[in-house]
Amino acid sequence: MPVTLDVNGQRYTVEPNGRRLLGVLRDELELFGTKLACGEGACGACAVLLDGKPVNSCLLLVEAAVGHEIVTIEGLSAGRATAVQEAFVAEDALQCGFCTPGQIVSATALLERVPTPSREDIHEAMSGNLCRCGAYPKIERAIMRAAGNA
Known part of the structure; x- marks a missing residue:
């Protein structure tokens, strides 16, 4: 039975079929910023906001997202970079860029x-996001910059 999801301020009707939110976002809604990495909720590359809180979309069943506001990396900005995104660029906190969407969503x-x-606070909030490039000091500085503490 189809369900309706609220993603980035738009409503989409999808067939859940026991699927994870990440699969629907990427395969059906073509929101490719949210990444599949570990598939086990251990790396944060698939982080999206669910009612303003970061969640691992690789673990979340579509049915569990119904009735909640979902925001992906694409939904964070309306055509222009956010302060967090600008800070990540300024601090060179993106290196390969694969984990960056999840890092920015969590930040x-x-x-x-x-x-x-x-x-x-930063270490605790970002503890669920892994960066294989080891850009952690730059990520921390980017978050401090975005907060006005650079």
Whole structure:
């Protein structure tokens, strides 16, 4: 039975069929910014906002997302870079770029919750996001820059 999802402010009708949200976002809605990496919820590359909180879309069944506001990396900005995105570029915090969408989604959620985070706040909020390139110091600086603490 079809369900309706609210993604980036638009409504989509999809067949859940026991699928994960990540698959629907990429395969059906063609929102390719959200990445599949581990498929086990351990790396954060697939992070999206669900009612403003970061979740791993590779673990979330479509049915569990019904009735919630879903925001992907594409939905964070309306045609122009956000302060977090600009800070990631300024601090060169993207290296290969594969994990960057999930990092930016998680950082955005942190700054919505804690506008001037401490380093400890950043480490805790970003602990679910892995960067194989090891850009963690640059990611931390980017978040501090976006918060106005650069």
